[in-house]
Structures are given as structure tokens and as C-alpha cells.
Amino acid sequence: MGGRAVSFDVVILGLGYVGLPLAHQAVRAGLSVAGFDVQPDVVAALANGRSHVDDLSDADIGQMLAGGFTPTTDETLIADARNAVICVPTPLSEGDGPDLRAVTGAAAAIGRNLRTGMLVVLESTTYPGTTDEVVRPLLEQESGLVAGFDFHLAFSPERIDPGNEQFGPSNTPKVVGGYTPACTERAAVFYERFVDTVVRTRGTREAETAKLLENTYRHVNIALVNEMARFCHELGIDLWDVIHAASTKPFGFQAFYPGPGVGGHCIPIDPNYLSHNVRSKLGYPFRFVELAQEINTTMPAYVARRAQNLLNSDGQAVHGATILLLGVTYKPDIADQRESPATALARHLVALGANVIFHDPLVPQWMVPRADDLEGTVTSADLVILVQNHRAYDADHLARLAKRFFDTRGATTIPDAHRL
Secondary structure (H helix, E strand, O other): OEEEEOOOOEEEOOOOOOOHHHHHHHHOOOOEEEEEOOOOOHHHHHHHHOOOOOOOOHHHHHHHHHHHOEOOOHHHHHHEEEEEOOOOOEOOOOOOOOOOOOHHHHHHHHHHHOOOOEEEEOOOOOOOHHHHHHHHHHHHHHHHHEOOEEEEEEEEEOOOOOOOOOOOOOOOOEEEEOOOOHHHHHHHHOOOOOOOOEOOOHHHHHHHHHHHHHHHHHHHHHHHHHHHHHHHHHOOOOHHHHHHOOOOOOOOOEEEEEOOOOOHHHHHHHHHHHHHHHHHHHHOOHHHHHHHHHHOOHHHHHHHHHHHHHHOOOOOOOOEEEEEEEEOOOOOOOOOOOOOHHHHHHHHHHOOOOOOEEEEEOOOOOOOOOOOOOHHHHHOOEEEEOOOOOOOHHHHHHHHHHHOOOEEOOOOOOOOOOOO
């Protein structure tokens, strides 16, 4: 293996919402890129120029292929790369820790094909210590090489924000922390080839924890306004107006907004990794995270109760009522439904006996029947709930058409709409 020719600058393992945009940016910067994935259908689609992530079009994939991008299910191609980056999913496992099976699978595949002088970077979000305690031993066992001596090892948290038109892989600062200072430097030099700003940390654990702090910060502040939404409603206070007023302070305040729950991978899942790590290693709870989780996960049930109360106030039972959910993705203007609060909300409403239907311009099929005639269904439904405010929706116009309109996103301005 030592005499094998190097033909790729980088192989990216995992071609999903993180790995594919990273590969796209690397190709654009002139790097030769291979993409490894264990799902043959994903690799076949990419090889045929078809994208499966929101931020990249089929035309983007076509340009990547023209630039030499090689999608593959053949792990032996890893040996042909100078650098290997792990971008596989880390879903929540039983007990609130991360499910690291995809990470260990990727690390083992790299280990079997590891060459002296290679750089291996983990980007998958996980708990502090994973790079050193889980990935490093696997790489060393499979290859017989030693991290920090024979090959370089680092962690660099992914910061992909699907649907963000302002910040992408090139202009979002890249945090890197290596197993040794030399590993940090090697990783920084690699990323500087296609990322504008690289931020070095003291080591892998600092880089791993930085990602968790970013998402815990958002998780806790979203929980704060979600809890405020409940008592402001009871007190007759317009929280959206309160947030607007507070936002005029030019220092010391950042606006966060309530909603029907939190979705995506980062907010509802990542902070639990830190909480789980603290509990398992130190024996006490990370109370802020656990409280935030408790508040945010109960928001769909709270929205369902508010919906029930809106119908009750007009003398209509929720049982048998037709309720239309508008927008079922976890973010506006993207098709990604991972951990969307709409799923839990629909289940709560169905359990109450409601006839639940949905509309989403980006989602052709979902767990309940789809309404194709948007305005007609808005007019006929007993209650319309704006769950996700896509750009395609004119919330005030739809609220005027509806018998009852419950806005969980603060998008409406007319007095007839009920806001969270």
C-alpha cells in the first residue's frame, strides 16, 4: 500500500447534507475529490448528476462531475487520497448518547486503507473525546500506524446551515483541533485551500466542545422564548412585539423566536451529547440542557392544546375537525424534515381525533394526506396552523381566507390571526 499513487486531494466519507456541500466547495477550489458512501443508490444518483440535498442543484452535481468528482462505494479508493474527512450522521441512540456506528464504520474503512502521511478529520458532531478515544484507536488498530507520528488526526465541526444564502462552506469560519499541534497545523493548511478563515483550537476536545456549545446556546435560548410564549399568552402579552422591542437594543441582546418545537439535527439532538457525556463521565446533570430539552420537546403538545382551545372557544370539538398544517419541514424554504416538530404535532392532533391534512410546497408526500388546492383547503378547513413559514406562503392572505388561523411563527400582522 505504501507505493500506491495518490490521485485525490481528499476523500469525503458520507455524501449527505454535510459531506456533499463540502465536496462541492473543494471541487470548486480545484481539489481532486472522491466521495465515499455506503448507500449505492446515493452514489448512483450522484454519478448520474442528481442531487439529494437542498443546497445543491443537479447542475451543481454536473459541474462537480465535470471537475473530476468521483462518487464511489469502493473503500479502496480511500488509499488514493492525501486527506480523508468523515462526514457521516450521528443520530441519537437509546440513552441520549450519539449512535457512533456510522463513525466507527467510516474510521475502520479509513484504517484499512490508511497510508503514512495521510490526514484524517472527523466532522461528524459527537461528544468530547470521540476523536481521541474512539476514532484514533480504530485507525491505529486497522492500519498498524500511529496517530501524530505516522498520520495526522483532527476534529473539525461541520457548520453547514441548509438554506442559508449568506454563509456556506467557503465563508463560514472553520474550527480545527488536532491530536497534536502538528496535526492541527496540517488540518488548518488543508482547509485553508478552500475555506476563507480557519480557527485553530488547543486540541480535538476543544473543537468537539465548541460545536456543542454553539448548538446548546441556541437550544437554551429557544427554550427561554418558548417558555415565555406560554405565560405571555396567558397574560395577554404579545411576545413577538416584545422581541421586536428588545431587538432595538444595539448591544447585549440577540433575538430568538418561539415556535412549535425544534427540528433538524443540531438543536434537538447535539446538546444531548454533551449532557450525556457530563452525566456518564462526571455523574451529574447538565441542568440547562435538560431543562431546555424538556421545554422544547413539549412545544408540539402545547401547540395541539392551543389548537384544541381555539376550536373549543367557538363551540367546535377537535374530534372530527379538519386541521390543515402548513409547512412540515424543520426550516423554511428547504425540504429537510429531520426531527421536524410538525411530526409530533400531527401525532398529537390525530390522537385528539382531528382529521389532519398538510400542505408544503417542498414535500410531495408525508404522514397525513396532502392538500393540493392550497387556498381552497385553507378556506374549508376548520383550523389552519402555520407550522413552517415558507417563502411561498403569504401568511396574512391565507389568514384572511381561513375560518381560524393559528400562526406559530409570528408571520402574520392581521388581528384575526392567532399567534403563538
